[in-house]
Amino acid sequence: MSSADRDPHRSVLVLALGGTIAMTPTASASGVAPTLTGADLVAAVPGLQGTAVTAEDFRKLPGASLTTSDIVDLVGRLEQADREGVDGIVVTQGTDTLEETAFLADIYYRGSAPVVFTGAMRSAASAGADGPANLLAAVQTATCASAREQGVLVVLGDEVHAARHVRKMHTTSPAAFGSPATGPLGRLVEGTARLQRALKRTGAVPLPLGAPGAPSEVEVVTASLGSSGILLEGLEDKVSGLVVAAFGAGHVPQTWVLRLEALAAAMPVVLASRIGTGPVLTSTYAFPGSESDLLARGLVAAGTLDPYKARLLLVAHLAAGTPRSEIAKVFLNYS
Known part of the structure; x- marks a missing residue:
């Protein structure tokens, strides 16, 4: 894929769910918790200046506290944004459940605008925080025409993974995510997602019957x-x-x-x-x-x-x- 495949002027919606990428030290200084807004995350990425990025705070939770109902609600917002004509969507969240939430979103999402999940292994206050680089790479992927109709993608460490194949494979490493059975779909090179192969989407599952987000045990x-x-x-x-x-x-x-x-x-x-x-x-x-x-x-x-x-x-x-x-x-x- 050439650099012409990516258009920095395409509109991108960032939906923030919380997670390590949004965490800073608590008042007791004994650990970190989600505090940063989506706008805070976007403002911390120098490479996003001049890009049409809008941020919304959808949830502010650790990844471990997200539920299937949260993701059903999220998919509703994803499809609304797709109907409104946004060119790409990025979801930021905690890595504890990222492989699962991205896959559940992939099961439900019926739109064509690229949806890219990302997060961070190091909090925003850590030395070498990986959140800004991951967010930049996710936005760059979401602005690539080649990412359309590929289902939900996951981008961390400049690698592009399919939600159905990606796994978290280490508890702390910044290189924690991989697709061991298939390898990544592609990589970010000079700000452009270069996808080595296309991915056939499976048929979307209808959203739950009855009360929105009602889970099955x-x-x-x-x-x-x-x-x-x-x-x-x-x-x-x-x-x-x-x-x-x-x-x-x-x-x-x-x-x-x-x-x-x-x-x-x-x-x-x-x-x-x-x-x-x-x-x-x-x-x-x-x-x-x-x-x-x-x-x-x-x-x-x-x-x-x-x-x-x-x-x-x-x-x-x-x-x-x-x-x-x-x-x-x-x-x-x-x-």
Whole structure:
């Protein structure tokens, strides 16, 4: 992509949700908390002078305190901005949940204006704060024509990632984000997002039925060595769906099998891998608790989605009223 692909005069809306990028020391000086506004974040980036950027404060929360309802509301604002003719949208938030919120937004968002999520690993008061550079790169990506119709993107460290592939892979490193299964979609070079490949968008899921943002209760249960599966007991009365973070390519202890079969008769149960990279298999192993055994008992394969993203896809479809018979087909889009 040439520099002509990016137009600095395109309009960009920055929606601030809080997070480390907006954090400064608290009065007690014992830590940091979200205090900066979206306008503060934009003002701290010298490279944005002369760019048509408008900032709005949408939330002011740590990433860990955001909810699915917050993201449903956010998507409503994204689509409103797209209808109003904004050329690109940037969302700033905490990195704790950024890979999940970006993916949930990608599930719902139907607009064509580029949407780019970004954040920071170091607070605004830290030496070498990475927030301003990440925000600049996100705005530059949002002003690139090549970013249109690519779904929701994530930009940190001058790398452009697809929301469906990106993962936070380190607790503190400024280079915490990557797409281990695919690599980044592209990189920022001299202020322009150079995308190496186009990304086919999946069909958007309708926003939730009933009260706006009404969540469906879906939980993740993780397999671990010697686990009896006690956490599976009674879930049919507590949740409307379940994701199993299984060993390896989709395996669980034999002691889990009958419980999971009973749960799969009562609700959608999705089989994902706790590894987080690579697909769940469907027909390689045949022992009790193997992937083929579990799928034969009614579980649904998550494809390449990790357990946390599989959960959000299931949450979205349950909230939208997708018939159970169609839910297995939904995950085929991520195989």
